[in-house]
Amino acid sequence: MTRTHTAVALAALLTIPMTMTGCLVASSKDSSIRGAYVQPNTVSKVKLNQTTMTEVEELMGQPSNTTVNDDGSETWTWNWSKTTDDSGAVFLIFAGNSEKTVHESVHIKFVDGVVVKKWRD
Numbered sequence: 765m766t767r768t769h770t771a772v773a774l775a776a777l778l779t780i781p782m783t784m785t786g787c788l789v790a791s792s793k794d795s796s797i798r799g800a801y802v803q804p805n806t807v808s809k810v811k812l813n814q815t816t817m818t819e820v821e822e823l824m825g826q827p828s829n830t831t832v833n834d835d836g837s838e839t840w841t842w843n844w845s846k847t848t849d850d851s852g853a854v855f856l857i858f859a860g861n862s863e864k865t866v867h868e869s870v871h872i873k874f875v876d877g878v879v880v881k882k883w884r885d
Contacts, residue, residue: 789852789853790852790853791850791851791852791853792849792850792851792852793848793849793850793851794848794849795846795847795848795849796846796847797844797845797846797847798844798845798847799828799842799843799844799845800824800825800826800827800828800842800843800844801842801844801846802824802825802842802844802870804884806823806824807824807870807882807884809823810823810824810872810879810882811879812879812880812881812882813878813879813880814878814879815878815879816877816878816879817838817840817874817877817878820840820872820874820879824842824870824872825842827840827841827842827872828841828842828843828844828869829841829843833873836875837873837874837875837880838873838874839871839872839873839874840871840872840874841869841870841871841872842869842870843867843868843869844867844868844869845865845866845867845868846865846866846868847863847864847865848863848864848865849861849862849863850862850863850864868884868885869884869885870882870883870884870885871883871884871885
């Protein structure tokens with residue numbers, strides 16, 4: 765076999781796997797939530813100057829912590845973190861992985877047992 769034939773054969777062997785992308789590419793995405801997660805649409809159901817402590821607890825569950833403020837009001841906080849793990853690979857060429865964690869909170873402030881303020885961090 766001549767050098768030219770060897771080079772052509774080698775190029776063909778390297779090109780064939782690259783055209784079979786369905787067999788060579790893999791990816792996955794996983795996510796997990798830890799803590800007292802509150803969905804955004806749930807917070808929108810809490811109405812200022814109307815919703816009571818009991819109703820908030822029924823909607824959102826137990827808070828992560830509660831604080832009695834100097835003015836006698838009370839603030840409830842729900843904390844959670846969401847971790848997303850992305851990974852992918854291209855056969856024999858590239859492999860990668862990335863992990864991202866986001867920490868979030870919802871706060872509800874009560875005066876006389878009724879919601880007066882709500883916010884997300």
